[in-house]
Amino acid sequence: xxxxxxxxxxxxxxxxxxxxxxxxxxxxxxxxxxxxxxxxxxxxxxxxxxxxxxxxxxxxxxxxxxxxxxxxxxxxxxxxxxxxxxxxxxxxxxxxxxxxxxxxxxxxxxxxxxxxxxxxxxxxxxxxxxxxxxxxxxxxxxxxxxxxxxxxxxxxxxxxxxxxxxxxxxxxxxxxxxxxxxxxxxxxxxxxxxxxxxxxxxxxxxxxxxxxxxxxxxxxxxxxxxxxxxxxxxxxxxxxxxxxxxxxxxxxxxxxxxxxxxxxxxxxxxxxxxxxxxxxxxxxxxxxxxxxxxxxxxxxxxxxxxxxxxxxxxxxxxxxxxxxxxxxxxxxxxxxxxxxxxxxxxxxxxxxxxxxxxxxxxxxxxxxxxxxxxxxxxxxxxxxxxxxxxxxxxxxxxxxxxxxxxxxxxxxxxxxxxxxxxxxxxxxxxxxxxxxxxxxxxxxxxxxxxxxxxxxxxxxxxxxxxxxxxxxxxxxxxxxxxxxxxxxxxxxxxxxxxxxxxxxxxxxxxxxxxxxxxxxxxxxxxxxxxxxxxxxxxxxxxxxxxxxxxxxxxxxxxxxxxxxxxxxxxxxxxxxxxxxxxxxxxxxxxxxxxxxxxxxxxxxxxxxxxxxxxxxxxxxxxxxxxxxxxxxxxxxxxxxxx
Numbered sequence: 001x002x003x004x005x006x007x008x009x010x011x012x013x014x015x016x017x018x019x020x021x022x023x024x025x026x027x028x029x030x031x032x033x034x035x036x037x038x039x040x041x042x043x044x045x046x047x048x049x050x051x052x053x054x055x056x057x058x059x060x061x062x063x064x065x066x067x068x069x070x071x072x073x074x075x076x077x078x079x080x081x082x083x084x085x086x087x088x089x090x091x092x093x094x095x096x097x098x099x100x101x102x103x104x105x106x107x108x109x110x111x112x113x114x115x116x117x118x119x120x121x122x123x124x125x126x127x128x129x130x131x132x133x134x135x136x137x138x139x140x141x142x143x144x145x146x147x148x149x150x151x152x153x154x155x156x157x158x159x160x161x162x163x164x165x166x167x168x169x170x171x172x173x174x175x176x177x178x179x180x181x182x183x184x185x186x187x188x189x190x191x192x193x194x195x196x197x198x199x200x201x202x203x204x205x206x207x208x209x210x211x212x213x214x215x216x217x218x219x220x221x222x223x224x225x226x227x228x229x230x231x232x233x234x235x236x237x238x239x240x241x242x243x244x245x246x247x248x249x250x251x252x253x254x255x256x257x258x259x260x261x262x263x264x265x266x267x268x269x270x271x272x273x274x275x276x277x278x279x280x281x282x283x284x285x286x287x288x289x290x291x292x293x294x295x296x297x298x299x300x301x302x303x304x305x306x307x308x309x310x311x312x313x314x315x316x317x318x319x320x321x322x323x324x325x326x327x328x329x330x331x332x333x334x335x336x337x338x339x340x341x342x343x344x345x346x347x348x349x350x351x352x353x354x355x356x357x358x359x360x361x362x363x364x365x366x367x368x369x370x371x372x373x374x375x376x377x378x379x380x381x382x383x384x385x386x387x388x389x390x391x392x393x394x395x396x397x398x399x400x401x402x403x404x405x406x407x408x409x410x411x412x413x414x415x416x417x418x419x420x421x422x423x424x425x426x427x428x429x430x431x432x433x434x435x436x437x438x439x440x441x442x443x444x445x446x447x448x449x450x451x452x453x454x455x456x457x458x459x460x461x462x463x464x465x466x467x468x469x470x471x472x473x474x475x476x477x478x479x480x481x482x483x484x485x486x487x488x489x490x491x492x493x494x495x496x497x498x499x500x501x502x503x504x505x506x507x508x509x510x511x512x513x514x515x516x517x518x519x520x521x522x523x524x525x526x527x528x529x530x531x532x533x534x535x536x537x538x539x540x541x542x543x544x545x546x547x548x549x550x551x552x553x554x555x556x557x558x559x560x561x562x563x564x565x566x567x568x569x570x571x572x573x574x575x576x577x578x579x580x581x582x583x584x585x586x587x588x589x590x591x592x593x594x595x596x597x598x599x600x601x602x603x604x605x606x607x608x609x610x611x612x613x614x615x616x617x618x619x620x621x622x623x624x625x626x627x628x629x630x631x632x633x634x635x636x637x638x639x640x641x642x
Contacts, residue, residue, distance in 0.1 A: 048253050051273030052198050052527075054301030056212060056263060058310040059336075059522055064212050065264070065348075067198040071179045073126075074167035075118060075137075077144060079191030082115035084141040087134055092145060118192050126171060126178055133170055140168045167193050169255075200257065206345045208313050210368035211306070211337075211468070211520065213262020214348035216355075217255060226252040251275070261366070263304060263520060265469050270524055273301030300527035307336035307522045307535075315633035316341035319626050325593075325612040326369035326499045327630065332507035332598055332607040335516035335537060337466070340500075342369040369611065371466060374474040374496040378583030378619075379434045380594045381460075381491030383509065383553060385442055386427055388454035390549045394445045397552055400424045403437035412483055414440050417582075431556035432564030434580065436490050443489025448479030451488060457543060458505050459515060460497050465539060466518045474498055491583060503609040506578075506596045508543055509553050510604035515541040558601050566595065569624035574631040574638055575600035580619035589616040595623035599631060606634060 056065035085092060119137075123130040144163045152159050179194050186192075200215050218226060252258075258272070259265035276298035316327040316339040329339040344365040346358055358365050367373065389395040405421035407414050416422065416436040422429070430438035443451060455461060461476035477494035479485050487493040500518060508515050517539035524533045557577035560566050565580045578597020585591060593615050598607040608630065610623040 049276030049278055049295070049298045050196075050198055051275045051298035052300040053200065053215075053257075053273060054271040054303045054527070056271075056304045056306065058306055058308045058313075060309065060311075061305075062310045063203055064208065064306070064308075064310065065200060065202050068201045070172075070197055070199040071174045071176070072169040072195045072197050073122065073171040073174050073179075073182065074169045074193045074195045076167050076191040076193070077140075077164050079115050079118055080137050080140055080168060081144075083119055083134075084137050086116050087119070088138065115191070118189055121189055122170070122192065125181060126174070128171065136170050167195065169195060172197075173199065200348075202348045204310065205349065206347050207310065207317065208308060208340070209262075209345045209348050210342045210370070211262050211308060211313075211340050212348065213259055213264035213266075214346075214351045215257040215259050215264055216352065217257055218252065222258070223252060223254060223256075226256075226258065261368075261470070262468065263306065266467050267304055267521075267524075270304065271301045274299040302532060303525045303527065303529075305522040305525065306520050307331075307338065308340070308520065309338045312634065313339040313341065315339070315630055317343070317345070319630040319633070320610075321626075323612045323622070323626070324363055324369075324614065325610070326373065327608065327610055327626070328370050328499050328503045329606055329608045329630075329634075330503050330507060330518060332510040332516070332604050335504075335507075335518045335540070336522070337518055337520050338606070340368075340370045340520075342367070368468070368470075369613070370499050371464075371468055371471045372498065373611065373613065374472045374498050375592045375611070375613070376493070376495055376583035376585075377491040377497045377502055378581035378592065378594060379436075379491055380502055380505075380579055380581035380596050381495065381497070382431065382434065382439050382489070383557075383579065384455055384458055384460070384505065385439050385446065385451065385489045386431060386553065386556075387458075387545060387549060388450055389442045389446045390427070390552065391454075391545060392446070392450055394450075395427065395442055397427060400426050401430075401438045401441040403435050405437075407437050407440050409444075409483055409486065414486060427552060428556055428559070431553070431579070432559040434560075434565050439489045440486045443486045444482055446485070446489070448485045448488075451485060452476055452479060457515075458508065459501055460495075460505070464500055464504055464518050466500060467520050471500075472498055474501055491581060499609045499611050502594070502596050503607055506557075506598060506609070507607040508545070509550060509557065510577075510598040510607050513543045513545045513550060515543055554601065557597065561597070565620050566624050569620060570628040571597075571624060571631065574628075574635050575602065576627070576631065577601035578627070580623065582619045585614065590614055591616070591618065593617060593619040593621075593623040595619055595627045597627065599635070 052067045055063060055067070058064055081092075084090065119130055119133055122128070123133055144161075147163060148159070148161050151161050174194070182189050182192060182194055202209075202212065202214075253275070259268045264271065276296045278295045312329055316329060320327045320341050320343050322343070324343055326343075327339065327341040328337070330337055344361070344363050346354065346365045351358075390397075401424070403416055403422040403425050405416050405419045414436065417434065421437070422433055422435045425433070425435050425438050427438070429435070455476050461474050463471045463473040465471075475494065475496040477484065477488065479488065484493060488495050504515065504518055517537040519535055519537065521535045523531050523535065525531050554577060557579055560579055561569075561571045561576050566576075566578060571578070576597050576599045578595055581594035581596070583592040583594065591614075593610075593612040595610040596608070598604040608627070610626045610630075612622050612626070615622055
């Protein structure tokens, strides 16, 4: 009984198997022409849907960067192709071989009539010469035809490529009134489509341009790198169970814009959003869309809220004026960057037009001097020498050195900034009067290893980790002799530091001994305003400085303003504690002028640094007046107080 049933089952499976084979033979052999014809008539193509880039705001919600809708005028490739043929008299071989050409003796313009009618009408409407539009047509056609030839060469047969069904932008940022006319009178502009596009706008023009950065179009080499990054991103998303896959969202494409500098670059993945995808069925013969099969809408990028206060940023830039240099204002307790001015600046709205001129500018307007100008700090560095020596017991508050205007080491003579000297002087006067001799002797007593180690503790010679690209770490030179130790003790020689490193250094004194993590990000919110992430510092470091040492430093920095090198500069009324520094460059009458401080000295609210590069003047003459102007904005209630 059972063997009989088993035989029946075997026979059924054999019949099914042969039935499937027969059906496959019918579809792929007998009816192949039928389905091949359908595939040649109907094909599926995909289009990316642009995602709005996230906006950038200051801490008070003021817009610093935003995407605004603009419109490009695009033309279908078939219209570009036949316009190229008829207007340039360059007959493409594959077109010359068409039946239409074989059966007629008409001129090519008659054979392909109306395919170039859009050119004259657009030229008249937009008031753009036909020759200018035709140049763009030629570039687009040559690019697509070259790609088609390469594809066909690899395939070994005639092949229709996706690019032949696309629309190509001919005019960018079209005037709204002209766009409306094209939309209303579509029959008058065959093969023409208005394409909406997002354009990055910076409402405050040059304000904080080094912090915000700018965007520009991807190059071919960059596209490959970004495309690889996108593939890795989608792979990671798939592994974590996210629906964000390449099937649902589009990656980077040829005409995409990406962040180049500033937070536009630093937070590219947060800002860019996710492009959507549209799947359309097209008629290959007519090269037109028959219907939309599936559409995945784009997801807008996230919005950034920065710690920046645009009001203070404006004051900082105005105070710096036309001087080449930087002004940085930071909250000494949290490391939040309130302002970061660098001059010269650039306008990110016109970066494409100005780029060639800017890149050749000898004053380097793309350089963010706050984080990238690594320069000798001069006397600003003396607080590190003082802290290291006091903390290790190499000197005390009662240690005195005799300043006669110079000190000699073998055949080398180091000079104080005053030829008359300061006489017997202690740390409490050496900082306010910036006595070189005192710190030269202190450096000799301290030694190279300790001075190097304490410089590292304060973050000199290392990147601060601020959320901006291309930060410089400066440099602490390798010390091989006593002379080099002495030179470094007064902030000269091969020692290099950035304004950001120095404002961070003085914040340690202002806040009671913590080396804070400087940062620009306040929070990230999605397009609906929901907060996704806020900044949390994990890098704040408590410095091993005794309270007594901090008291000496604070009092000395306050005295520098009331009776020292920064006296009578209008700073005392703002209760400022700070230090001047004039770093020599090795060229006559060429200095880097510094002033670093905090205010008010009893309850610090702001820590700031002023840098003026390559100036014949000293710090007290040029950096202090800039600091005074900045503080008059920060503390208007104290301006003019007695």
